[in-house]
Amino acid sequence: MKVTVVGAGAVGASCAEYIAIKNFAEEVVLVDIKEGFAEGKAMDLMQCASLNGFDTKITGVTNDYSKTADSDVAVITSGIPRKPGMTREELISTNAGIVKQVAENLIKNSPNVTIIVVSNPMDTMAYLAHKSTGLPKNKIIGMGGALDSARFKYRLAEALDCPASDVDGMVIGGHSDTGMIPLTRLATRNSVPVSKFISNDQLENVKEETKVGGATLTKLLGTSAWYAPGAAVSAMVHAIANDSKKMFPCSCLLDGEYGLKDISIGVPAIIGRNGIEKIVEIELDDAEKAKLNESAEAVRKTNGLL
Numbered sequence: 302m303k304v305t306v307v308g309a310g311a312v313g314a315s316c317a318e319y320i321a322i323k324n325f326a327e328e329v330v331l332v333d334i335k336e337g338f339a340e341g342k343a344m345d346l347m348q349c350a351s352l353n354g355f356d357t358k359i360t361g362v363t364n365d366y367s368k369t370a371d372s373d374v375a376v377i378t379s380g381i382p383r384k385p386g387m388t389r390e391e392l393i394s395t396n397a398g399i400v401k402q403v404a405e406n407l408i409k410n411s412p413n414v415t416i417i418v419v420s421n422p423m424d425t426m427a428y429l430a431h432k433s434t435g436l437p438k439n440k441i442i443g444m445g446g447a448l449d450s451a452r453f454k455y456r457l458a459e460a461l462d463c464p465a466s467d468v469d470g471m472v473i474g475g476h477s478d479t480g481m482i483p484l485t486r487l488a489t490r491n492s493v494p495v496s497k498f499i500s501n502d503q504l505e506n507v508k509e510e511t512k513v514g515g516a517t518l519t520k521l522l523g524t525s526a527w528y529a530p531g532a533a534v535s536a537m538v539h540a541i542a543n544d545s546k547k548m549f550p551c552s553c554l555l556d557g558e559y560g561l562k563d564i565s566i567g568v569p570a571i572i573g574r575n576g577i578e579k580i581v582e583i584e585l586d587d588a589e590k591a592k593l594n595e596s597a598e599a600v601r602k603t604n605g606l607l
C-alpha cells in the first residue's frame with residue numbers, strides 16, 4: 302500500500318506518523334509546497350522508525366507529484382487552517398484553488414487512487430474534488446464524521462465518567478459547528494442507551510460541546526487540532542488498506558440517499574478496498590431528518606461560493 306499525504310503540516314504529519322506507527326503501509330509520500338518542509342518532516346519521522354519499530358518508508362517531496370505515482374490512497378490536508386473565531390467556511394477562498402490543483406495533480410499520477418479530503422470547508426472541498434477529478438463517487442471520501450464522532454464519544458465518556466471505549470455514538474451532517482448532528486438518540490454505553498445514565502440536560506450539553514469541539518481546541522491552541530484529525534484519517538486509510546469494511550460517518554457524494562442529491566455530506570458508510578463500499582441509510586426521526594436537510598442547505602450555500 303502506497304499512501305500520499307499532501308500537506309506536511311500539523312494534520313498531514315500527524316496522519317503520516319499514525320500510519321507509520323500502525324505499520325500497515327509500505328510507503329508514505331509527504332508532499333508540501335514549502336521548499337524542504339515535507340523532506341524535513343519525513344526525515345524527522347523516519348528517525349522514529351527504530352524507536353517505534355515500524356518499517357513504513359516515509360519520504361518527502363516539494364511539489365513533485367511524479368514521486369506520488371501509483372498511490373493507492375491520497376490524503377489532501379493542504380491549505381490553511383482556521384484561527385480562533387473563524388468558521389471553516391471562511392477558508393474557502395484560499396483552500397478551493399489549492400484542493401482543485403492538488404486533486405488534479407494526484408489523479409494525473411495515480412488514476413486509480415482513492416482520495417480522502419481533509420482540508421476545510423471539508424464537505425465543499427470533497428464536492429470540489431469530485432467535480433474536478435471526475436473520479437467515481439466511491440473514490441472520494443471526506444473526513445469529518447470520524448473525528449466529530451470521536452469528539453462526541455470523548456464528551457459522552459466524560460459525562461458518563463467511563464472509558465471512551467465503553468461508548469458508541471455517531472455524528473452525521475456537515476462538518477461545521479452548526480451543521481453537525483450528534484445522534485444522541487442512538488448513543489449507547491455497551492448497548493444501553495446513554496439516556497439511562499445521564500439527564501437530558503447533560504446530553505444536550507454533550508451535544509453542544511461536540512459541535513464546538515473544533516472551535517474549543519482552536520481557541521486553546523491558536524490553530525486547529527491535529528492529533529485526533531490525524532488519527533481519524535489514519536483509521537480510514539487503515540480500513541481501506543485492510544479492506545476492513547469498517548463503518549465511519551464520512552462525507553459521501555449522495556445520489557438520492559437520505560433524499561439528497563449532488564452534495565457531499567456526512568453519512569455512515571462502509572469503508573474498504575474500494576473506498577466507499579456502501580452508504581448506510583439509517584432510520585432518522587423527523588427532527589433528525591429536518592436537521593440533516595438544514596445542514597445540507599448550509600453545505601449547498603458554501604458550495605455556491607465555488
Ligand code: NAI
Nearest residue numbers: 308310311312333334379380381382419420421423444530
Ligand atoms: P497547516 O498549516 O499546519 O498545514 C497545511 C500545509 O499545507 C502547510 O504545510 C502548507 O505549506 C501546505 N500547503 C499549502 N498549499 C499547498 C499546496 N498547493 N500543495 C501542497 N501543500 C500545500 O494546517 P493543518 O492544521 O495541517 O490543517 C490543514 C487543513 O486541514 C486545514 O484546511 C484545516 O482546516 C483542515 N482540517 C480539517 C479537519 C477535518 O476534520 N476535516 C480537522 C483539522 C484540520
